[in-house]
Amino acid sequence: MTETTRRDRKHAVTIYEVAAKAGVSASTVSRVFNGVKVSPDLIPLVRAAAKDLDFTPNQGARSLRTRTSDVIGLIVADIENPFFTSLARGVEDTARAAGYSVMLGNSDEEESKEREYLDVALSQRLAGVIIAPATDHSDITTLLQQNRPVVAVDRALVDSEVDSVLVNNVAGGRAATEVLLQNGFQRIACVVGPSSTQTADDRARGWYDAMMKHNPRFAAERYLVHGSNHVPGGSEAFERLLALPEPPDAIFVGHNLMAIGVLESLVESGRTPFDFGVSVFGDLPYVGLVPAGIHLISLPARELGEMAARVLLDRIAGDTQPPRTIVLGTPWHPRLIGVPKA
Amino acid sequence: MTETTRRDRKHAVTIYEVAAKAGVSASTVSRVFNGVKVSPDLIPLVRAAAKDLDFTPNQGARSLRTRTSDVIGLIVADIENPFFTSLARGVEDTARAAGYSVMLGNSDEEESKEREYLDVALSQRLAGVIIAPATDHSDITTLLQQNRPVVAVDRALVDSEVDSVLVNNVAGGRAATEVLLQNGFQRIACVVGPSSTQTADDRARGWYDAMMKHNPRFAAERYLVHGSNHVPGGSEAFERLLALPEPPDAIFVGHNLMAIGVLESLVESGRTPFDFGVSVFGDLPYVGLVPAGIHLISLPARELGEMAARVLLDRIAGDTQPPRTIVLGTPWHPRLIGVPKA
DNA sequence: GTGAAAGCGCTAACAA
DNA sequence: TTGTTAGCGCTTTCAC
Numbered sequence: 001m002t003e004t005t006r007r008d009r010k011h012a013v014t015i016y017e018v019a020a021k022a023g024v025s026a027s028t029v030s031r032v033f034n035g036v037k038v039s040p041d042l043i044p045l046v047r048a049a050a051k052d053l054d055f056t057p058n059q060g061a062r063s064l065r066t067r068t069s070d071v072i073g074l075i076v077a078d079i080e081n082p083f084f085t086s087l088a089r090g091v092e093d094t095a096r097a098a099g100y101s102v103m104l105g106n107s108d109e110e111e112s113k114e115r116e117y118l119d120v121a122l123s124q125r126l127a128g129v130i131i132a133p134a135t136d137h138s139d140i141t142t143l144l145q146q147n148r149p150v151v152a153v154d155r156a157l158v159d160s161e162v163d164s165v166l167v168n169n170v171a172g173g174r175a176a177t178e179v180l181l182q183n184g185f186q187r188i189a190c191v192v193g194p195s196s197t198q199t200a201d202d203r204a205r206g207w208y209d210a211m212m213k214h215n216p217r218f219a220a221e222r223y224l225v226h227g228s229n230h231v232p233g234g235s236e237a238f239e240r241l242l243a244l245p246e247p248p249d250a251i252f253v254g255h256n257l258m259a260i261g262v263l264e265s266l267v268e269s270g271r272t273p274f275d276f277g278v279s280v281f282g283d284l285p286y287v288g289l290v291p292a293g294i295h296l297i298s299l300p301a302r303e304l305g306e307m308a309a310r311v312l313l314d315r316i317a318g319d320t321q322p323p324r325t326i327v328l329g330t331p332w333h334p335r336l337i338g339v340p341k342a
Numbered sequence: 343m344t345e346t347t348r349r350d351r352k353h354a355v356t357i358y359e360v361a362a363k364a365g366v367s368a369s370t371v372s373r374v375f376n377g378v379k380v381s382p383d384l385i386p387l388v389r390a391a392a393k394d395l396d397f398t399p400n401q402g403a404r405s406l407r408t409r410t411s412d413v414i415g416l417i418v419a420d421i422e423n424p425f426f427t428s429l430a431r432g433v434e435d436t437a438r439a440a441g442y443s444v445m446l447g448n449s450d451e452e453e454s455k456e457r458e459y460l461d462v463a464l465s466q467r468l469a470g471v472i473i474a475p476a477t478d479h480s481d482i483t484t485l486l487q488q489n490r491p492v493v494a495v496d497r498a499l500v501d502s503e504v505d506s507v508l509v510n511n512v513a514g515g516r517a518a519t520e521v522l523l524q525n526g527f528q529r530i531a532c533v534v535g536p537s538s539t540q541t542a543d544d545r546a547r548g549w550y551d552a553m554m555k556h557n558p559r560f561a562a563e564r565y566l567v568h569g570s571n572h573v574p575g576g577s578e579a580f581e582r583l584l585a586l587p588e589p590p591d592a593i594f595v596g597h598n599l600m601a602i603g604v605l606e607s608l609v610e611s612g613r614t615p616f617d618f619g620v621s622v623f624g625d626l627p628y629v630g631l632v633p634a635g636i637h638l639i640s641l642p643a644r645e646l647g648e649m650a651a652r653v654l655l656d657r658i659a660g661d662t663q664p665p666r667t668i669v670l671g672t673p674w675h676p677r678l679i680g681v682p683k684a
Numbered sequence: 685g686t687g688a689a690a691g692c693g694c695t696a697a698c699a700a
Numbered sequence: 701t702t703g704t705t706a707g708c709g710c711t712t713t714c715a716c
Contacts (some may be wrong), residue, residue: 061709264630403693
């Protein structure tokens with residue numbers, strides 16, 4: 001056993017100290033740690049010295065020299081939304097498996113915060129960025145100019161040519177509406193996020209198509225409610241719809257948190273999904289506690305994250321094919337939650 | 343308007359290019375960007391040149407030189423657990439407000455994964471680390487040796503002298519048990535996470551104390567169930583308890599996800615929290631959908647994250663007072679969820 | 685196969 | 701006040 005110098009030291013060890021201890025040059029230490037060919041007898045020497053000194057290579061210095069980095073950025077609206085949480089987990093696991101780490105940023109749907117995190121990505125020279133854009137027009141050109149790959153996830157980016165990993169929201173809205181029609185509901189309302197957000201509009205579009213196909217004279221505009229992407233947004237939408245002169249007999253909800261709000265209000269109103277139809281495109285956290293009878297189309301959040309990470313890692317590895325759009329989850333299969341109470 | 347050289351460039355701009363364009367030295371550019379005193383007329387010149395060239399300072403190079411970094415690490419068991427999600431959000435917001443970014447790692451309660459992320463923190467020379475340790479003995483000595491502050495959150499670290507931000511789990515378990523006793527329940531079972539994890543044991547301890555005080559002859563050992571920290575763990579615990587010769591008439595659950603499992607099984611068994619008492623120490627996501635009558639003691643997850651970040655940032659800023667333990671949330675106040683159905 | 689030396693982009697003495 | 705210079709820790713030609 002080599003003599004130990006592992007006492008409290010206040011600075012990190014460099015390859016030079018390892019080199020000195022192992023009686024080789026810094027280049028050799030570097031080679032050992034990078035798997036470059038080196039006379040086999042030197043390897044254990046270097047490793048022992050490194051271990052003895054608690055040497056940890058300085059990734060920052062390495063990045064400076066190699067102009068690469070093994071950190072990617074992930075920007076989502078809000079990590080507290082279970083959809084993004086799962087997505088993040090998918091990204092993280094995939095990145096980790098490839099030796100990458102993840103820096104996380106919450107944009108809260110605000111372009112300014114998003115911009116801040118994009119700047120962080122730039123100044124940290126991150127290897128790439130996965131972003132669920134706050135808007136269609138989020139500006140990622142600086143990143144692209146500097147050859148840092150970007151993958152848009154969940155929402156597309158219309159101004160830039162980048163890879164996207166999306167779901168077919170129109171088809172999702174349509175499928176979620178059709179299942180209600182098939183169950184005999186007639187006046188089906190639609191509750192989605194703020195208008196002018198792509199995903200909300202697309203899901204509403206799917207609903208609209210399905211309704212028109214079923215009954216071209218349906219007064220759709222009266223039954224479409226855009227609300228804020230949160231639980232209370234769903235409750236408010238529900239109240240508003242129930243206050244209509246001719247209230248709906250069912251609701252399609254195109255957002256996970258809004259669905260919670262809708263369901264809270266529904267239960268409170270004494271109704272059940274059997275007498276007042278509910279379908280959801282999105283995911284319901286802890287589904288076991290939700291009232292039975294809901295038609296649910298699950299969004300593959302985790303898979304979106306995994307795929308986005310995979311695409312990004314490919315780009316980082318040098319993939320230069322033209323940007324592509326990957327659509328996950330279609331065709332959609334609604335499933336009925338819970339069992340009818342006899 | 344200055345002439346633009348903003349064409350597609352494949353490398354990032356350096357301080358030297360900005361200096362050249364502005365007709366000053368690199369140091370001056372550096373000074374401008376670091377707020378060091380510079381003749382006022384030079385500032386707009388430099389800023390204009392920088393903007394024109396899309397200059398973004400290379401944080402990596404800066405870190406190498408200054409031996410500082412503006413990134414902190416956050417290691418939690420599982421970002422998909424809403425408790426850690428809120429905690430993470432608290433960390434992130436606090437860090438961001440101070441100009442720091444956050445790197446996230448999921449340990450899945452595995453020491454090896456945790457170790458990996460600690461190594462990442464080391465090799466990235468992160469400014470500091472907030473960790474919800476997988477075990478009491480997670481080894482963070484290397485980090486501390488190199489003067490990188492560490493803050494333990496949610497769970498303490500017995501082997502190392504570090505700041506901790508915790509809650510009083512014993513008191514929480516006690517309060518959650520007492521509220522059931524006050525409501526007339528007698529045989530109160532306890533469901534917590536795996537034994538030998540500090541938080542689970544402490545919460546069980548609080549339950550035990552309360553039960554013994556109320557009825558010293560209570561056969562506690564029969565009514566204590568340790569399960570896995572997940573939804574199914576709660577369901578299994580519930581089934582097991584109900585199968586006892588003399589089943590409990592109430593349950594205290596000391597884990598948010600396990601509580602979901604318990605509640606799922608409870609509802610399925612046709613019971614309600616009014617005939618079978620339930621108290622929870624932890625948080626119930628989307629509380630509106632949970633059956634009424636539960637006694638809930640909320641854990642201040644977000645606040646834990648904020649406080650941990652604040653303590654860490656203080657340390658990074660040079661705070662050298664002895665390590666302290668900050669306890670949040672005590673005294674605990676159970677609240678009753680939902681309204682009795684008349 | 686190995687080492688010396690230069691340089692990645694930046695900041696901090698030190699000079700001017 | 702500003703510029704020159706050296707060096708943070710690493711990788712990578714280029715000689716040996």
